[in-house]
């Protein structure tokens with residue numbers, strides 16, 4: 001399967017968001033990753049509905065919305081209405097995960113569940129068949145530019161096995177510290193979607209960096 005690249009807007013220049021989105025529209029990235037943080041579930045606050053609506057006006061790519069917020073079920077319909085194509089919620093933030101996943105699917109968005117680094121993949125065994133995405137955090141959520149956690153490689157294998165056993169069609173998405181040093185191994189272990197923030201936006205030539213990331217993993 002073709003690897004999907006999802007640059008994370010968290011690392012973009014917010015003072016020039018329209019040109020950053022235009023650049024991503026021209027790139028080989030299929031998705032734009034949009035990190036929402038509430039200052040409660042994670043120790044940081046990012047952006048929400050008005051910014052997503054503004055990005056949606058210009059973006060030609062799927063908006064891949066990652067909700068790092070407590071009890072995200074309260075806001076699913078609003079994020080869908082603001083332009084989310086995919087909505088991913090955290091296992092650790094949802095007391096009623098099954099209900100929240102159904103809400104996402106009912107909204108018409110693709111449904112994902114994210115796992116913090118300390119959360120075992122096996123907690124998804126009862127819900128994996130309902131999921132379009134499993135997002136494995138390869139850093140602790142809340143900040144871009146962190147170091148990739150090596151244990152992620154094993155978690156990707158475990159997620160792949162869980163998906164295979166259950167017959168689920170869920171894609172495996174990796175988020176945090178992704179670069180050309182770890183991308184090939186991640187794909188070899190079974191990752192389908194790579195989120196990359198600083199690796200893309202800190203690069204002098206983001207279009208070439210996105211292409212290089214995509215091509216390096218499709219060899």
Ligand SMILES: O=C(CO)[C@H](O)[C@H](O)COP(=O)(O)O
Nearest residue numbers: 141142144145176177197198
């Ligand atoms: O979810 C996130 C942080 O919580 C970011 O998407 C992630 O950290 C990507 O940024 P980088 O590639 O710079 O690590």
